Every structure is written in structure tokens, then in C-alpha cells.
Amino acid sequence: MWLQPSGDFVLPLQVQYHGLFQMIPILGIGGTFQIGLQISTITYMSKHVKAFINETWLERYGYPIHQDNLLFLWSLIVSITGIGGLLGSSGSRYLTVKFGKRKCLLCNNLLMITAALIMGCSKIARSFEMILIGRFVYGISTGLCVPLHHQYLGEISPKKLRGFANSTASFFWSLGKAVGQIVGQRELLGSQSLWPILMAFCAVPALLQLVTLPFFPETPPYLLVQKGDQEGCKKAIRQLWGEGCHQAEIEDIMKEKATMKNTKILSVLELIKEPSLRWQLYMLTTVTATVQLCGISAIYFYTIEVLQAAGFDERMISYMSLSVGLSELLATVVCSSLIERLGRKTLLSGGYRIMALLMAGITVTLSLQDWYFWMPYCSLCLIILFVVVFGIGPAGATVSIRTEIFKLSCRPAAFVIGAAINWLGVFVIGTTFPFIVESLGQFCFLIFMGILLTSGIIIHLFLPETKGKSIMEITEDFNRLNFKKCVPAAPNHVMEDHTFCTRL
Secondary structure, eight states: OOOOTTSSOOOOHHHHTHHHHHHHHHHHHTTHHHHHHHHHHHHHHHHHHHHHHHHHHHHHHSSOOOHHHHHHHHHHHHHHHHHHHHHHHHTHHHHHHHHOHHHHHHHHHHHHHHHHHHHHTHHHHTOTHHHHHHHHHHHHHHHHHHHHHHHHHHHSSOHHHHHHHHHHHHHHHHHHHHHHHHHTSTTTTOSTTTHHHHHTTTHHHHHHHHHHGGGSOOOHHIIIIISOOHHHHHHHHHHHHOSSBOHHHHHHHHHHHHHTTTOOOOOHHHHHHOGGGHHHHHHHHHHHHHHHHSSHHHHHHHHHHHHHHTTOOHHHHHHHHHHHHHHHHHHHHHHHHHHHHHOHHHHHHHHHHHHHHHHHHHHHHHHTTTTOTTHHHHHHHHHHHHHHHHHHTHHHHHHHHHHHTSOTTTHHHHHHHHHHHHHHHHHHHHHHHHHHHHHHGGGHHHHHHHHHHHHHHHHHHHOOOOTTOOHHHHHHHHHHHHSSSOOOOOOOOOOTTOOOBOOO
16 A cells, blocks of 8 residues: 555554654754753742852852852853853854764763753852853753754655744743743742752753664755765655655755755855855844844843732742743644644744734833733733744744755755854843843833834745745745846756655
8 A cells, every 4th residue: 555645545644754753852852942941940040049159259258249240250150151052053064064963962962961960060069160161061052952953853854844843943942941930930949959950950851862862863865965875865764754655855855966966065154155045144144133133032021020010929920920931832832733824924924013013012001000000911911922923923933944945055054154143142132131121111122123023024025935845946936036037947857766655
């Protein structure tokens, strides 16, 4: 019996692509889950780490640390992860091209576990410097694993599931934040005695991926295009996509291989200089920068303030702020079911515009929250709605766009550029946002609103829809922008020498 895409007998996707569906959570827990985890857990460790620094300083020098020095050390502990992330992402191109994504992820898990051990032992060693070192190593590890996660997802997925698979990266990012908020509660690991365990908690997902990932294959495009291993490619496809005819996907890979015969893997500088990739880089910069500058960090900051203004008990605020994180998590689940129906362009441009309108509403309600007792509740509702729209639209679609618009020959360099923009955004927002809030208050949302509207217009006008298209078709769409003329479509022929069908 043969499995045909249009035949009488079709297996459910979860059954046919069982290997893919098993691999998605394994990639997620060692990928974007880790960065979501560190974003949320660092908040719950703040007062405990500051107290530990003060105690250690007092033991060493006989007097308490000056408050300015304490704030400087704490800000360095928080921001040094961004510097490490920038370094880790910068090396991802060389490592993925030379060793492949699976080997890189396995070695990266060892680096993550090492960072966790350094941070977890800091209290016993009475050394706050170990926290700094551990956070820096942790940043290098997350800077490497996130682009690897995104590339891996895009390359192991068939066209009809590519958007769904890519959107799971945002789901695990939100899941990491939610899990961090849960385990960071003072009843669990957020207490004064257990915060070193909370800091070392990142070793758990790293260990899970380390013991499970060896049972899964390297990506089929890497095996076929860069290693020339046809048998390994066929074996990987059978393991990930099940038995059946996957001829269309194989032909797309072979077409990409044919275009790479005289093309090397581009470096970052070569990618920036390449005129045929100009608009792809514009779109990459737009969607990556907008994620950092859309105001989602400001939203999480103001959630606490809104809850305090509403008069909620301090002990309840941490639990209520958890509802915001859980709302984003549920929204990313909805995104995975909508992205193949609505398309990436619709989710991005529409999501940006709705978020801009919500920013305007949040600005108004925050300005009036002292006038009416019920206004803080309106602010909280708008904040939750903003987070939901972000999770349904831009959060998942951004990952898909960054993966789909670049060929395999330039994808590693593109992810280095995207990761550099992302980590620089993390560092800039982390250092400037407190001053922006102090100067503008709630009116800082107007800046984010302008950025969202601008990005929405750019995406609507210039980004081609990538849903259901091969990389060659997407490249042809961009060539019309890069060269200001229509490029004839490549002939749709069957490569007889490479027919990979497997019997059910």
C-alpha cells in the first residue's frame, strides 16, 4: 500500500510525521525554552542575589557594599548574558557549517550544564564572581542554541508543516517564561535558601536534550547538500516524515543543491554585500528589530505597576502577573494552528497594527488610572490582550520568516546577523528602558506604537508571502524586488536521478 498525498488512504499527520512531532519538543527544551527561562527567573532572584553580594562583600572587607556599586554589579549580572549571547551567535555560522546542527547542540548542552554548575555553586563558594562567570557562559550557550533551534526546525519540516514547526519556537520561548515564573515562586525555588538551585535550573532541560537528541538525525538538507550523503538523507526523511512519497520536498532540496554547485557558504560580510539578498536582509532586520522594539518588555514592566495601582495585595501580584505569561503561552498554541491558514505576512502586518492600537489604549488608561478606580482593570485587560496578539501573530511568524527567506548557502550567516540584532536589542533595551520610563512614564508606549505602525506598513508593502512555497519560489519573489524586474520561474522538472519514495 502506497501513501499518496491525494489518494484514498491518508494517515493522520501526527502518525505519518511521528518522528518530526517527537523531535520538536526535544529541540524546544534545549532551544528557545532556555532563553524564556532566564528572562523570567532572573526577576525572582533579584533581591536574593543582591543580599548575597552585600553579605559576601561584608565578609571580605568588613563593611557593606555601596548602593551604587551594588546596582552596578546587579545590572552587570543581568546584561552580561546579552554580551555572551552576541558572542555565541557570532560563532554559530562556522560551527554549523563545519560540524552540523546536531553535534553543535549536543556540545552546547555540555556548555549549558557547566554554566549551571558554576552559578549553582556560587553561594557555597561565597563568590558572586561565579554568578557573573556563569551568566556569561550561559549567554554564550543561549546565543548558540537559539539560532540552531530555528534552523533545525526549518530544515526538518516539509512545506506543509514548516510554518507550524517554526511557530513552536515561540511556544517554547513562552513556555520557558511560564515555567520560570512558576518555579520562581517563593513556595518553590524562589526562596532565600533555594535561589542557587533556581539559578542552576537551566541544567535540567539541557540534560534532557543531551540524552534524547542522539536518537534523532541531522537535517536532510545538510546531509544531502553539504555532505553529499544521499543514503543518510533518505534515512533521515523516513525517520522524520514516515514512509511514503516525499518527492516534491526532495526535488526542492536537489534544486537548491544544483544552485550551490558553484556557490560556497557565504560569510556574514559576503551576505551583506550580496545584491541578490538585499531585500531579504531588509526583512530580516525589520522583523527581528521589531520583536525587541515592539514594547513587550515595557508591557511586562507595567503589569506590576498596574496591579499595584489596582490595590492588589503584594503577595498576590506575582501570581496575577503569571496570568500574563500564561496568556502568551496559550496564544502561541493558537498561532501554531493559524499560521498555515492565514500565512506569515497576514500575522505579522495585521498583528503589528492591532498591537499599535492596543498601545494607544494602554497609554490612555495608564494616564487616567488615578482618575477612576476601575481604570487599572481596563489597563490590565488591554495588557493581556496585547500579549495575546503578540503571541498569536508576530511571535511565531517572525521565526518562520527568518528561516524561510534564505537559502541554505546563506542561512547560517543570516542567523548570525539576526541573532546579533536580537542580542544587541536585548542589551540596548535593558540599559536604556529604565531611563526612558523615568523620563516619559506611560508615554513611552507612543514610541513603540510608532515602531509597530512603521513595521506593519513595511511588511505589508514589501514582504512576499512564504506560506506553502519552496525556497526557490521565495527567492524568485524577492528577486523582483532586488532587481526591479520579474524573474521567470524555474522550470518545474523532475530529477529522474533522485527519486526517493519509500514503501509503507
